Amino acid sequence: MDGSKEKIILNVGGIRHETYCSTLRTFPGTKLCSLTEPNASTLYDYNPTTKEFFFDRSAQLFGYVLSYYRTKHLHCPVDTCRSVLEEELAFWEISDAQLAPCCWLKLTNKDSQPEEFNVWDENEHADDQCLIVQVERRDFSWRARWQPKIWSIFEKPFSSLSAKCLAIISLLFIIGIVIIFCEETKAQYEYSAANLTIFGHSNVIHSIHEPYYHQAPYLLHLELFCVLWFTFEFSMRFFFCPDKKKFLRNPLNVADFLSLFPVYIELFTAEQIQKMPSLALWLGFVRVVYLLKLLKIFKLIETPLILRVLSYTLKSIIREICFLLMILAFETLFFGSLFFYSELLGIHSSYRADLHFTDINICFWWALITLTTVGYGDIIPLTIFGQVMAAFAAIFGMLTIIIPIPIFLVKFKGYYATAITKQKLKMSKKQ
Amino acid sequence: MDGSKEKIILNVGGIRHETYCSTLRTFPGTKLCSLTEPNASTLYDYNPTTKEFFFDRSAQLFGYVLSYYRTKHLHCPVDTCRSVLEEELAFWEISDAQLAPCCWLKLTNKDSQPEEFNVWDENEHADDQCLIVQVERRDFSWRARWQPKIWSIFEKPFSSLSAKCLAIISLLFIIGIVIIFCEETKAQYEYSAANLTIFGHSNVIHSIHEPYYHQAPYLLHLELFCVLWFTFEFSMRFFFCPDKKKFLRNPLNVADFLSLFPVYIELFTAEQIQKMPSLALWLGFVRVVYLLKLLKIFKLIETPLILRVLSYTLKSIIREICFLLMILAFETLFFGSLFFYSELLGIHSSYRADLHFTDINICFWWALITLTTVGYGDIIPLTIFGQVMAAFAAIFGMLTIIIPIPIFLVKFKGYYATAITKQKLKMSKKQ
Amino acid sequence: MDGSKEKIILNVGGIRHETYCSTLRTFPGTKLCSLTEPNASTLYDYNPTTKEFFFDRSAQLFGYVLSYYRTKHLHCPVDTCRSVLEEELAFWEISDAQLAPCCWLKLTNKDSQPEEFNVWDENEHADDQCLIVQVERRDFSWRARWQPKIWSIFEKPFSSLSAKCLAIISLLFIIGIVIIFCEETKAQYEYSAANLTIFGHSNVIHSIHEPYYHQAPYLLHLELFCVLWFTFEFSMRFFFCPDKKKFLRNPLNVADFLSLFPVYIELFTAEQIQKMPSLALWLGFVRVVYLLKLLKIFKLIETPLILRVLSYTLKSIIREICFLLMILAFETLFFGSLFFYSELLGIHSSYRADLHFTDINICFWWALITLTTVGYGDIIPLTIFGQVMAAFAAIFGMLTIIIPIPIFLVKFKGYYATAITKQKLKMSKKQ
Amino acid sequence: MDGSKEKIILNVGGIRHETYCSTLRTFPGTKLCSLTEPNASTLYDYNPTTKEFFFDRSAQLFGYVLSYYRTKHLHCPVDTCRSVLEEELAFWEISDAQLAPCCWLKLTNKDSQPEEFNVWDENEHADDQCLIVQVERRDFSWRARWQPKIWSIFEKPFSSLSAKCLAIISLLFIIGIVIIFCEETKAQYEYSAANLTIFGHSNVIHSIHEPYYHQAPYLLHLELFCVLWFTFEFSMRFFFCPDKKKFLRNPLNVADFLSLFPVYIELFTAEQIQKMPSLALWLGFVRVVYLLKLLKIFKLIETPLILRVLSYTLKSIIREICFLLMILAFETLFFGSLFFYSELLGIHSSYRADLHFTDINICFWWALITLTTVGYGDIIPLTIFGQVMAAFAAIFGMLTIIIPIPIFLVKFKGYYATAITKQKLKMSKKQ
Numbered sequence A, B, C, D: 001m002d003g004s005k006e007k008i009i010l011n012v013g014g015i016r017h018e019t020y021c022s023t024l025r026t027f028p029g030t031k032l033c034s035l036t037e038p039n040a041s042t043l044y045d046y047n048p049t050t051k052e053f054f055f056d057r058s059a060q061l062f063g064y065v066l067s068y069y070r071t072k073h074l075h076c077p078v079d080t081c082r083s084v085l086e087e088e089l090a091f092w093e094i095s096d097a098q099l100a101p102c103c104w105l106k107l108t109n110k111d112s113q114p115e116e117f118n119v120w121d122e123n124e125h126a127d128d129q130c131l132i133v134q135v136e137r138r139d140f141s142w143r144a145r146w147q148p149k150i151w152s153i154f155e156k157p158f159s160s161l162s163a164k165c166l167a168i169i170s171l172l173f174i175i176g177i178v179i180i181f182c183e184e185t186k187a188q189y190e191y192s193a194a195n196l197t198i199f200g201h202s203n204v205i206h207s208i209h210e211p212y213y214h215q216a217p218y219l220l221h222l223e224l225f226c227v228l229w230f231t232f233e234f235s236m237r238f239f240f241c242p243d244k245k246k247f248l249r250n251p252l253n254v255a256d257f258l259s260l261f262p263v264y265i266e267l268f269t270a271e272q273i274q275k276m277p278s279l280a281l282w283l284g285f286v287r288v289v290y291l292l293k294l295l296k297i298f299k300l301i302e303t304p305l306i307l308r309v310l311s312y313t314l315k316s317i318i319r320e321i322c323f324l325l326m327i328l329a330f331e332t333l334f335f336g337s338l339f340f341y342s343e344l345l346g347i348h349s350s351y352r353a354d355l356h357f358t359d360i361n362i363c364f365w366w367a368l369i370t371l372t373t374v375g376y377g378d379i380i381p382l383t384i385f386g387q388v389m390a391a392f393a394a395i396f397g398m399l400t401i402i403i404p405i406p407i408f409l410v411k412f413k414g415y416y417a418t419a420i421t422k423q424k425l426k427m428s429k430k431q
C-alpha cells in the first residue's frame, strides 16, 4: 500500500472517522493537515493501541468538516446555530469565509431574528432602566425618595389605585376640554359667517354693525378650569420626571405644554381680539392640540402585543413612508400638469366645455384627490384628453396604494415573530 | 497520562461516545459529572470488560448534551420536539433554561401551533359536548327523550330530511318577511314626504288635510302570519334548547326575540299611531332586525373551512379592530377640527369662497368620509388651507386602510395552517 | 445481573444499537418485542459471535423507533418524507397513529404540496391528452387525418405559421367588430334621445314626425361581413373539435355562438324594428357579447406562469368569493334599511332637510356604493342619524375590502410555490 | 447461510454500514452493485482483516444512498445542499432523476434563492464594471485621464465634495424651473379663458380685440437661464459618458434632452405664436418634461435597501401589470357597453330619467372611474338597470384592486430575503 493510500483514524467524541492522509493534506496549515506530519502522535492525543487520534469535540459537525476536505466545499447542517459552527471551525482552524453561499444563506436568514431580539428588548425596558439608574445615585433627599412614586402615579396608570384614579380624573378633564373646544367653534363660525356676509356679498347687508367676535364667558371659564388642572399635572410630571431631556423630546409632552397657552392669551388679550378678530381664529386653530391629549387614552388601555409591534414597525419604516409620499407628491405634480394642458388643449379644439378650474394649483388638488381614489368630483375632466389623463391618474393611484402593503407586511411579520418569542421566554422565566 | 486527560466511554443506546473526565466535571451536580466519582461504577450500569457506562437513551440528543459540556453552550437540533428535549434534559439533570436563545427561538416558534391546536378543537366541538352532557344526566322523561331530536330538527339543517324541510320553510318565511318589510317602507315614505311638504315648505300646500300614516292592512296581516311562524319556531327552539344561558347569549337569538314584537305593537296601537305618527317610523326602524334573520342562510350552506377560520380570526382580533377604530375616530376629530379652522381662516383672508358647512359636526363627517376614501363630494375644501388639510386626511386614510392588512394576515395564516392540519388528522383517523 | 437488566444488541444497517430487553417489552406484539422471546435467534438474523440481531434497515430512523420504546412517545425527524416513515414503521410493526401531534403537524404541512402537485398537472395537460385519445382510435378517414391539424390551426396560435396568421386575421376581425359596435351605438343613442324629447318633455317638440330608429346600412353590411367570418370560424372549430361536450361547456364558445345572431335578426326584421323600435335596443344589448371575443387576445399572449396560477387560484376560491358577495349583499340590505329609517326619522325631527330619495331601493343602491368606497355622492345623508349610519357603512365597507386579501394570498402562495417547482422539474427533465 | 443472505460491510468515512449483498444487487450497473462481484476486492480499497470496503466519503448521505437500495425510493435530508447531493450521487453512480418528488420539492424551493442571488449582484455592480472596463483600455490621453473623474462629479453625488455641490446647484435649478413652469401656466390659462369667452359664448364679448397669447418676458429669460445650465450639464454628461448607448437608453436622459428645446422654440418663433396661438399650448405641454427632472432628487437620497428591492420587483412584474391593465381595459369596455344599453333601455321603459351622457365614450369613462373606486359622480346610473350594472362594476373593481396584491407580495418577499442576505455577506466580507 503506497503512502497516498495511507489511512488515518480520527476518534472524535467516541465516533471513529476514517480517511486517507492525502485527503487531509488538501488544505495545508489546518489542524487536520498537521496530523499527517510525523510528529503528530506526540502533539495530539494519539492512542498507539487503536491507532486513533482522539479529539473531545462534537462528532456531528466533524462529519461536515471532513466532507470539506473530501469535496473542497464547506457546508453545514440547516439546524446548526451560528455560534456553534464558528466555535467548531475555529477549533479545526478553518475560516468560516469558506462556507458555501447556499449554507451562508441558511445561517443569515436564521440569525436575523436574534439580532432584533435585543433591540426589541432595550426598547422595552428603557423606561425602567432609566428609573433604576436614578435609584442608584440616590441621595436620600426628599425629592429622591418621593420622585419615583409620584412619577409612577402620574405616568403608569396600572401601578397603583391612586394612579388609576388620577388617570380617570385626567381623562374626564380631557373629554371635558374636547367638548368645550367643540362648543367654542360655534362663536367662531358665527363671526366668520357674519364677516363673509358683509364683505363677500356687499349688496346684502344683514347686520348694520360690523360683526365682532364674542365667546360666551362661561365657556372660557370652564376651559380655564380644565387648563389649570393640566398646568398642575404638567408641572408635577415635569418636576418629578427622571429624565428631563427625554421628557421634552416626546411630542405628546410638547403638545401638552403648548395647550396651556391659548386660553390665557385669549383672556389677557380680550380687548385686542375685539379689534383684530382673526387672532381669535388663530387661537382656535392652536386649540386643536387639545385633541392630541386624546391619544393618552391609549395609555389607559393595556396595549395588546400586536399593536405594540405595529407602532415599532411604523417607526422602522418611516424612511420608506417618506419615500412613498415623495413619489405621491411627484405623481401629483406630474398628473396635475398633464391635466391642465390636456383640458386647455381640449377646450381649444372644441367649444363644448367650460373652464371649471382657475389655476394649476386646482389641478394639483384634483390629481391628489384622484390618486388617493377619494374622487370628490368637484373638478372633473370635460374633454377626451383630460379623461385619458384622469384614467392614468386613477390607475397609478391604485398601484400606489397597493405598493406599500408588501413592505409593511414583511417588516411587521419579522418583528411580530420576535415579539411573540420574547413574551413566551419572559413567561417561562417567571415560572 | 495525567488524571485530567483520563478518558471515559459512554455507551448511549449502543453508540460509543468518548470524552475526558475533566470535560464531564464542567457542570458539577449533574448526572454526567457524578460518573467521574469513584463509586460511579456501582451506581450506574458499568461494563468492566469494555470499560463503558451504558445508558438506554437516545444517542442523537446525547451528542448535543455532550457538546454542552465541551463548549458550555446548550443547543438542540431544529427538528426536536419540545417534549422530547425536556425529557432528555431531565434525565441528564440539566435545566432547560440553559438552552441558547437561538435554539429557544426555534422551539417556541414551532410550539405556537400545537397550543392553538387545542383551542381550535374545543371551539368546534363545544356544541356537541353540550349535547353529550345533557344525555348523560338523562331522566327518561318525555322531554329528555325528545329534546335532542327536536333540537336537531330546528338547529342542524343537515341532520335529517325533516330538518332540511323545516330549514327551507323557515328560509321562505324569512325571504317573505324581508319583501313585506320593503313594501311597508312605501307607506312610511309617503307619510314622511307629505309631512315634509306641509311643515318644511309651508307656502306650497299639496294636501289640505294633515298627513296621516296608513299601512295597507293586507301587508300587516301577511307580516302577522310570518311572525306567528317565527313565534312558534322561537318557542320550540327555546323550550328544547339544552343550554338556555348559551342560547340567550347568542345575538342572533336576541334579534329573533326582538323581531316578534313590532307587528303586535303596531296592530294593538293602531289608534295611537294615528295620533303620534313618529311611532310608526320607530316601529319600522325596529323591523330592521328582520334582516338579521337573513344571516341564518349561512347555516344552510356547509361553510367552507377557510371561512370558519376567518370568523375565528375575526373574533381573535376584535381588540385590534377596536383599537384601529379608536385611531380612526381620533383622526376624524383631528382632521375635522383642522379642516374647520383652515376653511374659516382661508375664508377670512380671501373673499372668493362661500361657507358651505354649518357647524363642526359637518367637518367631522367630512373627515370620516375622506379618511375611508369614500369621498362623496358634498363638503369640499374651497381654500388652499383646507385643500392641504384634505390632502393630509386622504393620505392618512390611505395608510389607515393599509395598516390592518398585515395584522389580519398574520393571525389568519396561523389559524388556517392549524385548521388544515386538524382536518387532515380527523380524516386520517376516520380511515 | 437480573433479567430485567439483560441487554440486547441490534445491528441496524451496520450501526449497533444497544438497549435493555425490558425496554423492548414495552409494546407487546411488535417486531422488536418478539426479539426478547426465546426463539428470536432462529426467527431473525442472529449472529451468535457478536450477539447481535441484524436488520437491513435505515439506522437513522431506527433511533426514533427505539426512542419510542424508551419514552413511549413516537417522534420523527423534520426532514423525513411521509412515505419513508410509513415504510419504516410498517417494517417495525408500529401504527403511524402513534405519532405525536407535534410531528404529525410537521408531516402534514409538508405533504400539502405534493398533493396539489398532481391536480395541477392534470389540469395542464387535459387538452393534450384529449387529442392523444382521439389519435389512438384513428380510423384513417379523411376527417381523422385532418382533424388534429385544423384544430391546431384554429385553437393553438403558436403551433404553426398558418395558425399564427389565422389568429392575427381573427384578431383584426374582432377589433373591427368592436369598432363597428361602438359606431352603431350612435344611432341607438339618437333614437333614444329623440324618443325622450317627445314623451318626456311633451311641451318642447323638436321633430314633428315620430322618431324612428335608423341604422346606417354600410355599418350593418360591414358587421355582416365580420359575422360571416365568425360563422365560418365557429363552424370549422365546432366541426373539427375533438370533444364536442367540452367545447360547448366553455362559456367563450357559447358567447361566440350567440354573437352570430343579432345582425341576422336585425337584417331580417328591419320592417318590424321600424314599428317596435325597443327591439333595436335589445339587439344592441345582445351585441355586448362581441366584446367577450376580446378575451381571446389573452390566448395570443403566452401567459406568464404567475397569471396561470392566479386563474387557477380564482377557480379554487370561487366558493369563498360567493360567500363574501353574500355578506356584501346582506350589508347592503342592512345599511340601506337603517339609512332609510335614519333619514326619515331625522327629517321628522328637523325641518332642515329635503327628501332626496324616492324609495328604499335607492337606499340599497346608496349602501352598495358606499360599501365599495366608490361614493358617487348622488345620495348623501342629510341628517345626523343618517351620517352616523353612513359612517358605519363606510367603515364596514373598508373592512369588507380588507378581509378577502389574506384568503386570496394564502391560497395563491400555495399554488404558486407548487407551480414554480413543477416548471423547474419539467425543465430539468428536458435537459 | 445461503448466498442471498451473505452480508457485506461498508466502511464509509469510518462509519461501518452493513447490508446483504442481495440488497446491493437491486440496481445493477451502479458502483455499489459492482461490490458484490468477485473481483471487487481488487478494484476497491478492501481490508481483508476487517472484511470491510473503505470509501472516503460522507457517512451521513451514504445512509440515504443505502436506504435507496433497501426501499427503492431515493430521499435526501432537508438540510442537504443541492451541490453536495449531486456530488455524492455522482460518486455512487446514481442519477439524481431518481429522487422522490417530495425531496425534489424541498431541494428546488431552497435553490430558488441562490439563483436570484447572482442576478441581483450583476444588476448592482453593472455601473462600476463599465467604468473598470473603460479604465483597462486606457490610452493615457487627456480624455481618458479626466473622463472618470468628471463622470463621477456629474453622476455620483456622494463621490466627492465638488460632486455634492454640483448636485445641490443642479437641484436648485430644477426647483427653479418647476416654479417658472407653474408661473407660465397663468398666461396660458388667461389666453385660453379669453379665447373661450369669444368663441364659446359669442353673445357676451368681454374684449374687443381678438385674444392673443403673451408670456411675460422676464419668465422666458429666467427659463432660458436655467435651460442654458441644463444644456451645459447635459453636454458634459454626454461627452464624458463611458457608455453612450446605455446613456441614451435611460428615459431620464431622453427627457433631459427633450427639455432643452421648448424655450428655444418659443423664443425663435415668437412671431408665429402670435398668429397660431395653439402652438403656445403645445409648447407648454412639452414643458411637463421639466417635472421628470424632479426624479433626480431620489439620486441624492441614499436609497434604503427595501426600496431598491421594490423597484427591482416592479421591473420583474411588468408583464403581470400589463396583463392586469388589459383586464382592466376589457372590464371598462364591457361594463361601459352594458351601462350604455341598460340606461337606454331603462329610459325607454320609464319617463323619469334624463339623458345625462352624450355617447358611449362617456360610458367607458364612467366604467373606469367606477372600477378604480374613484367614483367622481359626474355620470351616475339613473335607472334600476343601470344601477345593477354599476353595482357589478363596483364589485369587480374592488376585486381587481385586491388581485394584484398577492402577486406583488410573493415576488417582493423573495427578492427582499435575497437582498438582505447579500448585504450581510458584503458587510461580513468587509470586516
Ligand SMILES: [K+]
Residues within 6 Å of the ligand: A373, A374, A375, B373, B374, B375, C373, C374, C375, D373, D374, D375
Ligand atoms: K371614492
Ligand SMILES: [K+]
Residues within 6 Å of the ligand: A374, A375, A376, A377, B374, B375, B376, B377, C374, C375, C376, C377, D374, D375, D376, D377
Ligand atoms: K367619490
